[in-house]
Amino acid sequence: EPxxxxxxxxxxxxxxxxxxxxxVPISNHLYFYWYRQILGQKVExxxxxxxxxxxxxxxxxxxxxxxxxxxxxxxxxxIRSTKLEDSxxxxxxxxxxxxxxxxxQFFGPGTRLTxx
Amino acid sequence: GDSVTQMEGPVTLSEEAFLTxxxxxxxxxxxxxxxxVQYPGEGLQLLLKAxxxxxxxSNKGFEATYRKETTSFHLEKGSVQVSDSxxxxxxxxxxxxxxxxxxxxxxxxxxxxx
Numbered sequence: 690e691p692x693x694x695x696x697x698x699x700x701x702x703x704x705x706x707x708x709x710x711x712x713v714p715i716s717n718h719l720y721f722y723w724y725r726q727i728l729g730q731k732v733e734x735x736x737x738x739x740x741x742x743x744x745x746x747x748x749x750x751x752x753x754x755x756x757x758x759x760x761x762x763x764x765x766x767x768i769r770s771t772k773l774e775d776s777x778x779x780x781x782x783x784x785x786x787x788x789x790x791x792x793x794q795f796f797g798p799g800t801r802l803t804x805x
Numbered sequence: 806g807d808s809v810t811q812m813e814g815p816v817t818l819s820e821e822a823f824l825t826x827x828x829x830x831x832x833x834x835x836x837x838x839x840x841x842v843q844y845p846g847e848g849l850q851l852l853l854k855a856x857x858x859x860x861x862x863s864n865k866g867f868e869a870t871y872r873k874e875t876t877s878f879h880l881e882k883g884s885v886q887v888s889d890s891x892x893x894x895x896x897x898x899x900x901x902x903x904x905x906x907x908x909x910x911x912x913x914x915x916x917x918x919x
Contacts, residue, residue, distance in 0.1 A: 693848070720905065732849070732894065732909040745904050780848060784905075794907060796841075796848035 691715040693797035695781050701803045705770050710800045712764045712781030721764045722782040722794060723756065725749070732780065738764065771804045778802075807832040807903050809895050811910035818885055818917050826880040826913045828869075828895035836900040838862075838871050838878040839907070843892045852880075852893070885917045 694713045702708050714721055723735040736746045738756050755767045764783075768775055778801050782794040812827040830838065837856045841849040853862030855871035855878065862869050867882045878895060895910040897903070 722906070724907070724909075731911050732896075732907075734906040734908070737904075737906060745906055747906075782849075782907075793851045793854070796850070798846070798848040 691795075693781055693783055693795050695779075695797035695800050697800060698798065699801045699803070701805065702771055704773060704804055708768050708771055708802060710766045710768075710779050710781075710802070712766075712783075712797055713762060714764055714781070714783035715785075715795055718783040718785050718795070720744075720784045721756075721758070722784075723766045724780045724782060724796075725777040726780070726799075727774075727777040735766070768802075771802075773804050776802055776804045807836070807897060807900050807908045809897055809908055809910035811893075811895050811913050814912070815914035815916060818915070820887055820917055820919050821884045822917075824880070824882040824885045824889075824915070826893055826895075826915070828878045828880065828910055830876050830878065830895075830897050832876075832897055832900035832903070832908075834899075834901035835873075836897040836903070838869070839896045839898070840867070840869055840878070840880050841894040841896060841909075843894065843912075845891070849894060856899075885915070887917045887919050890915055890917045 696711045721738040726732045736750045737744045778799045780799045781797040784792045784794045808831045839854045840852040842852045853864040855862040858873035860871045869880045892912045894912045896907045
Protein backbone atom coordinates (compact mmCIF):
# COMPACT_ATOMS: atom_id res chain seq x y z
CA GLU A 690 0.00 0.00 0.00
CA PRO A 691 1.44 3.39 -0.93
CA UNK A 692 2.43 5.59 1.97
CA UNK A 693 3.82 8.99 2.78
CA UNK A 694 7.32 8.93 4.22
CA UNK A 695 9.13 11.60 6.21
CA UNK A 696 12.76 12.13 7.12
CA UNK A 697 14.30 12.47 9.56
CA UNK A 698 12.15 10.89 12.23
CA UNK A 699 13.79 13.08 14.87
CA UNK A 700 15.78 16.28 14.41
CA UNK A 701 17.59 18.10 17.21
CA UNK A 702 18.88 21.58 16.45
CA UNK A 703 20.17 24.69 18.17
CA UNK A 704 18.04 27.82 18.32
CA UNK A 705 18.69 30.03 15.30
CA UNK A 706 19.73 27.18 13.01
CA UNK A 707 17.99 26.29 9.78
CA UNK A 708 16.24 22.96 9.43
CA UNK A 709 14.74 21.19 6.45
CA UNK A 710 12.11 18.54 6.94
CA UNK A 711 11.49 16.19 4.05
CA UNK A 712 8.45 14.33 2.84
CA VAL A 713 8.01 11.91 -0.02
CA PRO A 714 4.36 12.03 -1.11
CA ILE A 715 2.33 9.21 -2.62
CA SER A 716 3.35 9.22 -6.26
CA ASN A 717 0.15 10.35 -8.04
CA HIS A 718 -0.98 12.83 -5.42
CA LEU A 719 -1.35 16.49 -6.32
CA TYR A 720 -1.95 18.33 -3.04
CA PHE A 721 0.53 18.55 -0.20
CA TYR A 722 0.21 19.79 3.36
CA TRP A 723 2.23 20.42 6.47
CA TYR A 724 0.74 20.27 9.93
CA ARG A 725 2.37 20.47 13.32
CA GLN A 726 1.53 19.32 16.82
CA ILE A 727 3.17 20.95 19.80
CA LEU A 728 3.32 18.48 22.68
CA GLY A 729 -0.04 18.34 24.44
CA GLN A 730 -1.77 20.59 21.92
CA LYS A 731 -3.92 20.21 18.82
CA VAL A 732 -2.67 19.26 15.38
CA GLU A 733 -2.49 22.60 13.53
CA UNK A 734 -2.51 23.35 9.82
CA UNK A 735 0.54 25.18 8.49
CA UNK A 736 0.37 25.26 4.69
CA UNK A 737 -1.01 23.61 1.59
CA UNK A 738 0.76 23.38 -1.75
CA UNK A 739 -0.54 22.65 -5.24
CA UNK A 740 0.89 23.07 -8.69
CA UNK A 741 4.19 24.31 -7.29
CA UNK A 742 2.75 27.11 -5.26
CA UNK A 743 1.22 27.74 -1.86
CA UNK A 744 -2.58 27.58 -1.99
CA UNK A 745 -3.36 28.26 1.68
CA UNK A 746 -1.34 29.10 4.76
CA UNK A 747 -2.13 29.71 8.39
CA UNK A 748 -1.04 32.58 10.58
CA UNK A 749 1.64 30.28 12.02
CA UNK A 750 3.33 30.06 8.62
CA UNK A 751 5.30 33.30 8.74
CA UNK A 752 8.39 34.42 6.85
CA UNK A 753 10.57 31.95 8.76
CA UNK A 754 8.84 29.08 6.99
CA UNK A 755 9.01 28.05 3.36
CA UNK A 756 7.99 25.04 1.31
CA UNK A 757 9.10 23.70 -2.01
CA UNK A 758 9.14 20.65 -4.20
CA UNK A 759 12.71 20.92 -5.49
CA UNK A 760 12.93 17.77 -7.58
CA UNK A 761 9.34 16.85 -8.34
CA UNK A 762 9.27 14.16 -5.67
CA UNK A 763 10.38 15.45 -2.27
CA UNK A 764 8.21 18.06 -0.57
CA UNK A 765 10.19 20.07 1.98
CA UNK A 766 9.46 22.40 4.86
CA UNK A 767 12.26 24.79 5.75
CA ILE A 768 12.47 26.77 8.96
CA ARG A 769 15.09 29.47 8.46
CA SER A 770 15.94 30.38 12.04
CA THR A 771 14.45 28.02 14.55
CA LYS A 772 12.97 29.17 17.83
CA LEU A 773 12.31 27.18 20.98
CA GLU A 774 8.59 27.35 20.27
CA ASP A 775 9.10 25.56 16.93
CA SER A 776 9.67 22.34 18.87
CA UNK A 777 6.85 20.06 17.74
CA UNK A 778 5.92 17.02 15.70
CA UNK A 779 5.61 18.00 12.03
CA UNK A 780 3.33 15.94 9.82
CA UNK A 781 3.27 15.89 6.05
CA UNK A 782 0.01 14.92 4.35
CA UNK A 783 -0.93 14.41 0.72
CA UNK A 784 -4.10 13.81 -1.25
CA UNK A 785 -4.96 12.83 -4.76
CA UNK A 786 -7.38 15.64 -5.59
CA UNK A 787 -9.89 13.93 -7.83
CA UNK A 788 -12.77 14.21 -5.36
CA UNK A 789 -12.89 17.89 -4.55
CA UNK A 790 -11.88 19.11 -1.13
CA UNK A 791 -13.15 16.04 0.64
CA UNK A 792 -10.59 13.47 -0.47
CA UNK A 793 -8.74 11.69 2.25
CA GLN A 794 -5.46 13.20 3.31
CA PHE A 795 -2.75 10.57 3.85
CA PHE A 796 -0.36 11.39 6.66
CA GLY A 797 3.27 10.53 7.14
CA PRO A 798 4.63 9.30 10.50
CA GLY A 799 5.95 12.74 11.42
CA THR A 800 9.27 14.37 12.24
CA ARG A 801 9.87 15.31 15.84
CA LEU A 802 11.77 18.61 15.92
CA THR A 803 13.51 19.58 19.14
CA UNK A 804 15.00 23.07 19.34
CA UNK A 805 17.52 23.59 22.15
CA GLY B 806 -12.99 30.49 12.42
CA ASP B 807 -13.64 26.77 12.38
CA SER B 808 -13.13 24.74 15.52
CA VAL B 809 -13.54 21.16 16.74
CA THR B 810 -13.99 20.17 20.36
CA GLN B 811 -13.52 16.64 21.67
CA MET B 812 -14.37 15.23 25.03
CA GLU B 813 -11.59 15.47 27.53
CA GLY B 814 -9.42 12.41 27.85
CA PRO B 815 -7.78 10.09 28.44
CA VAL B 816 -10.32 7.30 28.30
CA THR B 817 -9.61 3.90 29.84
CA LEU B 818 -11.92 0.95 29.18
CA SER B 819 -11.96 -2.79 29.65
CA GLU B 820 -12.05 -5.04 26.61
CA GLU B 821 -15.56 -5.46 25.14
CA ALA B 822 -16.82 -2.23 26.74
CA PHE B 823 -18.84 0.33 24.77
CA LEU B 824 -16.97 3.37 23.56
CA THR B 825 -18.23 6.89 22.93
CA UNK B 826 -15.93 9.81 22.17
CA UNK B 827 -17.83 13.06 21.79
CA UNK B 828 -17.01 15.58 19.08
CA UNK B 829 -18.72 18.87 18.30
CA UNK B 830 -17.76 21.44 15.73
CA UNK B 831 -18.22 25.06 14.72
CA UNK B 832 -18.01 25.85 11.03
CA UNK B 833 -19.79 27.72 8.27
CA UNK B 834 -21.40 25.96 5.37
CA UNK B 835 -21.35 22.20 5.01
CA UNK B 836 -18.00 20.76 6.03
CA UNK B 837 -16.97 17.14 5.79
CA UNK B 838 -16.24 15.42 9.08
CA UNK B 839 -13.55 12.88 9.84
CA UNK B 840 -12.18 10.65 12.54
CA UNK B 841 -8.44 9.97 12.36
CA VAL B 842 -6.58 7.46 14.54
CA GLN B 843 -2.94 7.52 15.54
CA TYR B 844 -1.35 4.31 16.76
CA PRO B 845 1.90 4.58 18.75
CA GLY B 846 4.82 5.61 16.56
CA GLU B 847 2.70 6.03 13.45
CA GLY B 848 1.08 8.84 11.47
CA LEU B 849 -2.59 9.75 11.46
CA GLN B 850 -4.82 7.30 9.56
CA LEU B 851 -8.32 8.03 8.38
CA LEU B 852 -10.76 5.89 10.36
CA LEU B 853 -14.05 7.08 8.86
CA LYS B 854 -15.68 10.10 7.31
CA ALA B 855 -19.05 11.65 6.47
CA UNK B 856 -19.57 14.32 3.86
CA UNK B 857 -23.15 15.48 4.46
CA UNK B 858 -25.78 15.72 7.15
CA UNK B 859 -27.19 12.41 8.42
CA UNK B 860 -24.44 10.40 6.72
CA UNK B 861 -23.02 7.62 8.85
CA UNK B 862 -19.36 6.78 8.48
CA SER B 863 -18.24 3.33 9.58
CA ASN B 864 -15.07 1.25 9.61
CA LYS B 865 -13.62 -1.56 11.74
CA GLY B 866 -16.71 -1.57 13.97
CA PHE B 867 -16.52 2.18 14.62
CA GLU B 868 -19.39 4.45 13.62
CA ALA B 869 -20.15 8.16 13.63
CA THR B 870 -23.18 10.05 12.33
CA TYR B 871 -23.03 13.60 10.99
CA ARG B 872 -25.64 15.53 12.99
CA LYS B 873 -25.99 19.05 11.64
CA GLU B 874 -28.72 20.01 14.11
CA THR B 875 -26.40 19.37 17.05
CA THR B 876 -23.14 20.04 15.12
CA SER B 877 -21.79 16.73 16.36
CA PHE B 878 -19.94 13.69 15.06
CA HIS B 879 -19.58 11.34 18.02
CA LEU B 880 -17.49 8.20 17.61
CA GLU B 881 -18.91 4.92 18.89
CA LYS B 882 -17.91 1.30 19.03
CA GLY B 883 -19.96 -1.43 20.60
CA SER B 884 -17.12 -3.62 21.85
CA VAL B 885 -13.56 -2.32 22.03
CA GLN B 886 -10.44 -4.43 21.78
CA VAL B 887 -6.96 -3.97 23.21
CA SER B 888 -5.78 -3.25 19.66
CA ASP B 889 -8.03 -0.17 19.56
CA SER B 890 -5.73 1.59 22.02
CA UNK B 891 -4.64 4.75 20.22
CA UNK B 892 -5.25 8.48 20.01
CA UNK B 893 -8.43 9.48 18.16
CA UNK B 894 -8.80 12.85 16.43
CA UNK B 895 -12.01 14.42 15.18
CA UNK B 896 -11.52 16.81 12.25
CA UNK B 897 -13.33 18.82 9.62
CA UNK B 898 -12.58 20.33 6.24
CA UNK B 899 -14.42 21.96 3.38
CA UNK B 900 -16.22 24.69 5.28
CA UNK B 901 -16.83 28.02 3.63
CA UNK B 902 -13.68 29.39 5.24
CA UNK B 903 -11.33 26.43 5.55
CA UNK B 904 -10.98 25.08 2.04
CA UNK B 905 -9.22 21.73 2.09
CA UNK B 906 -7.27 22.22 5.29
CA UNK B 907 -8.13 19.92 8.17
CA UNK B 908 -9.10 21.47 11.51
CA UNK B 909 -8.52 19.01 14.34
CA UNK B 910 -9.85 18.49 17.82
CA UNK B 911 -7.54 17.97 20.76
CA UNK B 912 -7.33 14.21 20.39
CA UNK B 913 -8.52 11.59 22.86
CA UNK B 914 -6.17 8.93 24.17
CA UNK B 915 -7.97 5.59 24.44
CA UNK B 916 -6.48 2.74 26.47
CA UNK B 917 -8.21 -0.63 26.42
CA UNK B 918 -7.19 -3.09 29.11
CA UNK B 919 -7.57 -6.85 28.73
